[in-house]
Amino acid sequence: ALYRGLDSRDELVAKIRSLHGDALKKLALQCEDLFMAGQKDQLRFGVDSWSDFRLTSDRPCCEAGDAVYYQASYAKEPLSSYAVKICKSKAKESQQYYHSLAVRQSLAVHFNIQQDCGHFLAEVPLRLLPWEDPDTPGDEDEDGDGDEEGGGAEAGAGGGPGQQRSHVVVITREVPHLTVADFVRESSARHGRSPDAYERQVCLLLLQLCSGLEHLKPYHVTHCDLRLENLLLIRGRPEAEAGPARLLVSNFSQAKQKSRLAEPEALRDRSRLAPEILTATQYKKCDEFQTGILIYEMLHLANPFDENPGLKEREYTRADLPRIPCRSPYSWGLQQLAGCLLHPNPSERILISDAKGVLQCLLWGPRQDLFPSLGGPAGPRGAALQSWLDIKRTLLMVKFAEKALDRAGGVSLEDWLCAQYLAFATTDSLGGIVDILQQR
Amino acid sequence: ALYRGLDSRDELVAKIRSLHGDALKKLALQCEDLFMAGQKDQLRFGVDSWSDFRLTSDRPCCEAGDAVYYQASYAKEPLSSYAVKICKSKAKESQQYYHSLAVRQSLAVHFNIQQDCGHFLAEVPLRLLPWEDPDTPGDEDEDGDGDEEGGGAEAGAGGGPGQQRSHVVVITREVPHLTVADFVRESSARHGRSPDAYERQVCLLLLQLCSGLEHLKPYHVTHCDLRLENLLLIRGRPEAEAGPARLLVSNFSQAKQKSRLAEPEALRDRSRLAPEILTATQYKKCDEFQTGILIYEMLHLANPFDENPGLKEREYTRADLPRIPCRSPYSWGLQQLAGCLLHPNPSERILISDAKGVLQCLLWGPRQDLFPSLGGPAGPRGAALQSWLDIKRTLLMVKFAEKALDRAGGVSLEDWLCAQYLAFATTDSLGGIVDILQQR
Structure with missing residues (x-):
């Protein structure tokens, strides 16, 4: 069936188009598997795992709006790296964190949404809390919620109990820098x-x-x-x-x-x-x-x-x-x-x-200098956009094919993002965006 | 220039065709580099290297028409493997071998032609010459040609000098099995x-x-x-x-x-x-x-x-x-x-x-059941073969593109051979072959 209608140029173009389209959709999905390798297996570390985490360094790898991140290794899986996220909010505000967790846990996993591999209230050594004033007494009377335990906080390799404070700790697989x-x-x-x-x-x-x-x-x-x-x-x-x-x-x-x-x-x-x-x-x-x-x-x-x-x-x-x-x-x-x-x-x-x-x-996408020749939605824009898409898909297939032989490189995040675009673009979606870009 | 003539279907097809054609030619050449990695650097081992080769086993890895092959390692390059080819002909017949070497050395390197990384007359322990009768006295009076040396024959790890015989030894990089x-x-x-x-x-x-x-x-x-x-x-x-x-x-x-x-x-x-x-x-x-x-x-x-x-x-x-x-x-x-x-x-x-x-x-190639629809050389065969080629090239590009994400597989020898074919095929070359296959 693949080679029938060999004499019609329209059928030839349609065939190449559908082969490229199907292949790119498949490639985009395979890229997702590659870039999210492992992330789709749910992990749930509880406070009992806290002592198996050891910080790679006492210096945060990233200081974000709501938390400080430390790179950490997990004793039972020494080759993977994890980040320990220590939330800035005090234990008594942890309710708010649990709200955000509930929201996040209702979502399916996504490449651009932070994923939580476990969270708990833990006693954190004061030196890992650079924003806290050591002279302010800790809220030792606070009790947070049921998850809390006065755990070992091995991660920080000790310190007297007086120098620890209770904070929400989250384990994530992606280490922000x-x-x-x-x-x-x-x-x-x-x-x-x-x-x-x-x-x-x-x-x-x-x-x-x-x-x-x-x-x-x-x-x-x-x-x-x-x-x-x-x-x-x-x-x-x-x-x-x-x-x-x-x-x-x-x-x-x-x-x-x-x-x-x-x-x-x-x-x-x-x-x-x-x-x-x-x-x-x-x-x-x-x-x-x-x-x-x-x-x-x-x-x-x-x-x-x-x-x-x-x-x-x-x-x-x-x-x-x-x-x-x-x-x-x-x-x-x-x-x-x-x-x-x-x-x-x-x-x-x-x-x-x-x-x-x-x-x-x-x-x-089609470059700005191409827009005038595309005409308005009423013009012959559909055919021109379709041809543009056919050429771009051909070029991307060639690019991926070349990566098969490229030992050094491999597929980059940008290749994946581009494949997502070209795999799922249609002349209608392309036309709609051109209209938005031409809005005054 | 790539996107000009977007409205003409013929130009679109021609563009995709030339993109695929160029890409496949490039891929075929890259495959050659991959499959012949290292082979294009000329190596010239002389008899002085003989003592740096050590046979991996005393059992031949292959017995061919003219020689017996042993897998060997080279002391100065322990990660590469080599084959030691011991020619069956007696030293006095080595002239014939040098004729064949002269012929081979006049050729450029090719993936399917055995390549010589050095050759010399060497003393070979008798147990590595399974075809020889140990009771026949060796041609110890023979002198071969100037290359000869009574070298250590370390490769065989010793044996009395009386148990050695002079043979042409060739070092090759490809180990036949x-x-x-x-x-x-x-x-x-x-x-x-x-x-x-x-x-x-x-x-x-x-x-x-x-x-x-x-x-x-x-x-x-x-x-x-x-x-x-x-x-x-x-x-x-x-x-x-x-x-x-x-x-x-x-x-x-x-x-x-x-x-x-x-x-x-x-x-x-x-x-x-x-x-x-x-x-x-x-x-x-x-x-x-x-x-x-x-x-x-x-x-x-x-x-x-x-x-x-x-x-x-x-x-x-x-x-x-x-x-x-x-x-x-x-x-x-x-x-x-x-x-x-x-x-x-x-x-x-x-x-x-x-x-x-x-x-x-x-x-x-186009399958036999497609031939009747192709008609004779006078018919509309050119267009049909061109379409066939366009589809096959698209499929091969897709196949290579998928390999970019395929960590296990990689490009196989068959992929390369197929790429060589589709990269350089023309409607004329395809048509000529179809004629040969239909000859009676």
């Missing part, structure tokens, strides 16, 4: 020196953020606290090509989840509420808005609403938002994206899935 | 049990033989002694998929080389000779003929000219050749190929390069 806040701070000079490379990297990080946030939608979860210091970066596998770091969304302490259980009862009351109030209580497009702010911040610009606190009070339009300087081929598109995400009216604000599409288009 | 004669002998039951797999493997071995022989042509070299016991098999790399073994053409002691130096003078004489005499003295199509015999022998059939010695005396036709039983999808094509190679008239005998094309076609 930076927050995006650190990354942005450290990259200021690089942004000036190589704006193309830096702004491309920003796009790759934002794409991963959107990918994680998109994953939350079907679970009706909104993060509500997207800040640079709540986004963690994980160094790539050493054998992979130098490429973008993996981004993890962390700190779900402010997350909102629309409970589906509560819905039937609440529905009657809600049916009498004005829509703008309903929207507000659902926080539905809150993450989109915060992503818009992150675009400014990642480009070393101030949050427009910090800079101009009056903005939110009046009915601002995108023209009122500060201009992003045009420093690279990505600046223009990021400006456009920020405008769409910061739309004051949530119903006109674009969805996180569209934001993802815009970033994919900026990274690998 | 079987001759094709052994392989055929051991596969008799398997041929009956899984005729498809066995006859496919025969095609892959014959393809490699043709590939090696084709390489000899520009050097005007004819092997002239193609027998199963002069073809060696090398086990594949352990990390590669189970696939066909690598075949090496060995024993060039009967090889003829048309000397280009002698040509200008000889040309005048030759210009007065009848063409059939010229053809006969050049041995030009001798390897083709012997390859035809090997087809029978590899399929567990007798050499037709052994079985019927009268055949060559009369003007036989292909109809007089014994029928090859039809046991697999390859039998029919191998019969056809044998007929073309055993043509009594050398000018009508097909070239080794065509034989290679036939084997490629049997292995990966």
Whole structure:
């Protein structure tokens, strides 16, 4: 059947297209298995495992918004590395942490959402709590919840019991080495020196953020606290090509989840509420808005609403938002994206899935100079986009094929992200994104 | 420029075609580098290295027509493995070996031609010469040529000097584990049990033989002694998929080389000779003929000219050749190929390069059931073959792309051979082979 209709050029093109399409979908899934190797097996460390963890160093590997991370090894699995996350909140505030855990545990595993391999209240030596004042007495009377145990805290290799304090400890498999806040701070000079490379990297990080946030939608979860210091970066596998770091969304302490259980009862009351109030209580497009702010911040610009606190009070339009300087081929598109995400009216604000599409288009999509020839939605755009997609898929297949012989390199995170895009793009999805990018 | 002409379907197809074509040519070359890694660096071990070689075992790893092979390690490079080839001919016959070496050394390196990393006359302990009668006195008075030295023969770990004999020793990098004669002998039951797999493997071995022989042509070299016991098999790399073994053409002691130096003078004489005499003295199509015999022998059939010695005396036709039983999808094509190679008239005998094309076609080419729809050379065959090639190239690119993620497998020898075929095939070359296969 594969070789039937050999005389029709249309059938030939359709066949090559379906072979490439199927192959890329399969490759994208295989990449997922590769990049998430092991992560899909659920691990549940309890407080009884605490003594089997030993910190590789007393120096934190990363200081994030809500916690400090230490690299650690696990005695029963000496070749794997883990991170021990010590939450900054006091034991008496641990309720809030358990809220965020409950939210996170309702989600399926995702490459860009921090995963919890176990958590418990543990006695942590004071020297691992750099933010705490050693002179303030510990809350030794506090009792947290049932999980608590005055465990050995072997991890820190001792110290008198008086120098320990009770904190929520989380074990994670991914060891963060930076927050995006650190990354942005450290990259200021690089942004000036190589704006193309830096702004491309920003796009790759934002794409991963959107990918994680998109994953939350079907679970009706909104993060509500997207800040640079709540986004963690994980160094790539050493054998992979130098490429973008993996981004993890962390700190779900402010997350909102629309409970589906509560819905039937609440529905009657809600049916009498004005829509703008309903929207507000659902926080539905809150993450989109915060992503818009992150675009400014990642480009070393101030949050427009910090800079101009009056903005939110009046009915601002995108023209009122500060201009992003045009420093690279990505600046223009990021400006456009920020405008769409910061739309004051949530119903006109674009969805996180569209934001993802815009970033994919900026990274690998038809280039801006191609747009005019694509015409409007009514024109012959479909055929042109289809041809564009066919060529891009051919090029990506060639790229993957070359990696089969490339002992050094291997498939990079960027290859995977690109494969996801080209595998699932359609002329309709491509056209829709071109329209968003051309919005005025 | 890549995306111009997006609206023309013909241009789209042409673009995908040229991307695939270029990529496959590049992949085929990269495979060559991979499979011949190290082989292109010339090594020249002299007799002074002899004492640095140590046999891994006193049991030969392979007994071939002209020599016995022992696996050996080289003290200065303990991780590489080498084979020590001890030629069966006596030292006084070593002149013949040096003839074959001279022929081989005039050739560029090829994957299917045995390569010599050094050779010398050495004293070899008698127990490494299983074919020799220990009671026959050694030719201790013989002196071979200037290369000779009464070297330590450390390789054999000693023995009295009276138990040594002078033999030509060759160091090769490829360690043979079987001759094709052994392989055929051991596969008799398997041929009956899984005729498809066995006859496919025969095609892959014959393809490699043709590939090696084709390489000899520009050097005007004819092997002239193609027998199963002069073809060696090398086990594949352990990390590669189970696939066909690598075949090496060995024993060039009967090889003829048309000397280009002698040509200008000889040309005048030759210009007065009848063409059939010229053809006969050049041995030009001798390897083709012997390859035809090997087809029978590899399929567990007798050499037709052994079985019927009268055949060559009369003007036989292909109809007089014994029928090859039809046991697999390859039998029919191998019969056809044998007929073309055993043509009594050398000018009508097909070239080794065509034989290679036939084997490629049997292995990966358009299937026999597709031939009728291809029509004759005058019909719309070109377009149909081009489409067929486009689809096959797409499938091969997909296959290579999948290998990029396949940690276990990697690219196999068969993948490489297939890539060579599809990278360099044209509608004309495909059409020519289809014609040969349809010849009656």
